[in-house]
Amino acid sequence: MRLSIVNSLDSKILIFQGVIYFNFESILSIIIRQQFPPERSPTVKVTVSQQQLAHGLSLVSRAVAPRSTLPVLANILVATDEGRVRLSATNLELGISCWIGGQIAEEGAITVPARTLSDLVNTLPNDPVLLELNPKNQVLNVRCGTSITDIKGIDAQEYPPIPVPDLADGLELNVSDFKEMIQQVVFAVSTDEARPVLQGVQMSVNGTFITMAATDGYRVSVRKAELEHPAASPFSIIIPARALSELARIASDGDQKIVMVTPPGRGQVLFHLRDAELVSSLIEGNFPPYDKIIPTSFKTKTILSTAEFLKSCRQAEIIARDGNNIVRLDIQPAVEGAPGVVEISAQSEETGFSEIKLAANVEGPGLLIAFNVRFLREVLDVMKSPNIVLQTNANNTPGLLQQTGDDSFIHVIMPMHLG
């Protein structure tokens, strides 16, 4: 048993058997202690392009909490920051910031209602927008072309402090690779709020190896990759799936690198891009040990065309979705010159019946196995190779899907039973 207290002074973080535990209260206190830059600027006066402003607002708006009991969380922070304009939004679990270029006449910060500002900016012409704060009444004056709008804001001092990361110890991730990793696991999380751990994606890093995994109890998606630079120390965290989806959305391929930081003791993870940053609280708890349930040997190996298989699943789902989402795969090995075939069928008392035959390369004995068609469709959607491998043992043991010639991505699905 390995047990080490990393920060022994106030023991906010505890590593026990490779799992990191955070003390939630201490994280809160850190968030509260960390004040927004105390030098309060009297006013804001900046000019930005309408297009950039609209784009920036659309990125950060996703983290706004429109129905919070804390009114300031429905606002977006507009602040000057080292020659650029920073837009930030947070719902205290997820925070997104982005930076846009602009001419800064006077430095300062203000928060304004997210919807009001976004809706307004979206209707403005493609001209420079002048944002000017009247510090006496905290009103932001927005001028563009012939339009002049005053938006009532809330003092930026009331906005939750945004952590300033130390990017030096960060982990460098390649944007396009990391986006693909996210895509390939994030759909498998559970939507059930009763099990928060399953609403997250586990990320384990050891040396240059990074593994991401997600499961909802019926399927597990595991994607491995290699890092260019090894991590200083191995760790394993659970990141909310929503944060990762948002990250994949805001990370544009123009960015080369994502720097990931997990500041010790905060229970947070921060992803830094060139012009944007995303902070998310981590999920505490034990991720199910999925390694044990991934079968290692199989009786039947079926190779199918990814596109054909996906199309068939989509067709079958039209019939199956009103029933129990069940599709039956009848896997038949090649016999006497006739090639192997997989018959995909769906039946619903309400809708009808569908059957599709797919040519397949089948090694091993035939099998009739039933799956939730949504599970199949979702994983096939993120398979990149032209062909996929489906490996099975029996109709009541998990099936495994993989890209051909690639072990980095595996997806395991529990079949359905006819009682």
Next chain:
Amino acid sequence: MPIHILSDAVASQIAAGEVVERPASVVKELLENSLDAGASKITILIQQAGKQLIEVSDNGTGIPAGEVSLAVTRHATSKLASAADLFAIRTLGFRGEALASIASVSRSTLTTRTQTEETGSRLVVDGGDGGRLEHLAYPIGTTVRVENLFSNVPARLKFLKTDATERQQVHSLVTRYALAYARVQFTLMDDGKTVLQTSGRGDRREVLASLYGVDTARQMLEVVFDDGEFTIEGFTSPLALTRSNRREMTFFINGRWVQDTALNAALVQAYSGLLMVGRFPISVLFIQLPPEEVDVNVHPAKAEVRFCNSDRVFSAVQRAVRRAVMAYSPIPAIPPQKLWGTAAAQTGVTSSQAAGLDWQFAHEGGISGEGQSPISQAAQQAASIPDSLPAGSLPLLRLIGQIGATYLVAEGPDGLYLIDQHAAHERVLFEKLMEQRSTEVIMQPLLQPVTVQLASHQAASLADSLDALNSLGFLVEEFGGNAFRVRALPAVFSSSDPETLLRAVIEDIEEDESPMQTEIEARIASRVCKRAAIKGGTVMAQEEQLALLRDLEKCQSPRTCPHGRPTMIHLSVDLLERQFGRRGSR
């Protein structure tokens, strides 16, 4: 203090604590004695909410002079001879504790005469100390006078509620017994005022009126059920009449008022899908079953009972009530004073007067008729109908048109119907989907089983129904202690948390509902509502309107949507005539 045997007086007071809790419990014990004595007339007198005086007189068989002193000692009864009799009890009392208990906490006077004796006898017991037996002239029957209740148990006195509450308890108790024993003439006098007087003619609706008011009593539906072994009679509320709590569900088992949560659950289940969430019916049900089927010796005050075959009792209750409700639930009619308040006022007849007159009418019908109101004849016809009700519980409707793109207007033989198109379509789709529901059981096994730790009583009920559960698509196995392992869930519920789902299903089992029925219904209802049902504000072609009306007529319970809201409002011909002044209020 050394261990010693308690004196009789102390022991009686302790026993009294279980039986005699408040004035109402004294009244209950005495009432039951009178009923057991075969009285046809019972008079109850209370003063100061029973604290000063409770007197119950009856014209029953009386107690022979020689047995009077014995009657007030503990464990003395004429109703039971051997332990075997306990399992076939036909009397209300049997423990032989009531009189002794009451006597030990008050000053009681017992006066009685049997038919064979020439003089009556009287015994005064004060706080448990018996006096001398006197002889005096007295009519046949028994009177028990209980004075200064709890005066020697100050602690108990302190725990009594306000006079108003205690009085209310006595009233509701006597009224309920009067309902159950409609052939017995009850009189209840409270501080000199007559609060309840029943005729003893056997008309329960009359007593019902004094319990719930004339209006409510008129609306209550009659329940009649007889399967050879069980009979259930009584009243239950139509859909329009509900309460926000379960307090108005009264059950009599073999003439004994009992409180049983499972019976309550069966009753509520009978209304499932018909009432809005958080609304409960008003019911008074009298259940007769063979005495050996029920164990009443569970609770000192006999407020609880156990059934040998509880499932059968519950399903009988559910079926009896459901049938009554389905057959008669009137469409929520608009009370005139609500719809056209001013018009009603102008006619100069207040609603209470009108109701009173109506009541009189129904009452006369009860006397002059064949001892049965039309509704009870209908109820008996319904009872002979097998469980599946005729589909057309809605009269044939003639479509008039659509108003406000939201409601359909139709004419029936008995007036005008306004139908909410969204609610009606929901009902139609709901019944269609319930019928089409796949009977195929599909399991979605979990990658890793989930272990659920249950409370021991839940574990016991789950262990009993594992097979039933597993046939529904679960795969649950015992895992030692009170733990269970869930290996698979029914595919329809695979998006739920296994533990939450299992607990919900156990609750169903514990409430004797068919497991998952409610979950399935709720799921289909929400699906219907979200996706398919036509929304209010949609203009429909005449053919569509007609089709909806025809489909609704075919529904099993066309009058409510799956969430329990009404699908239609009925304006009866009678109401229209009254509102237009064509006919005065009856």
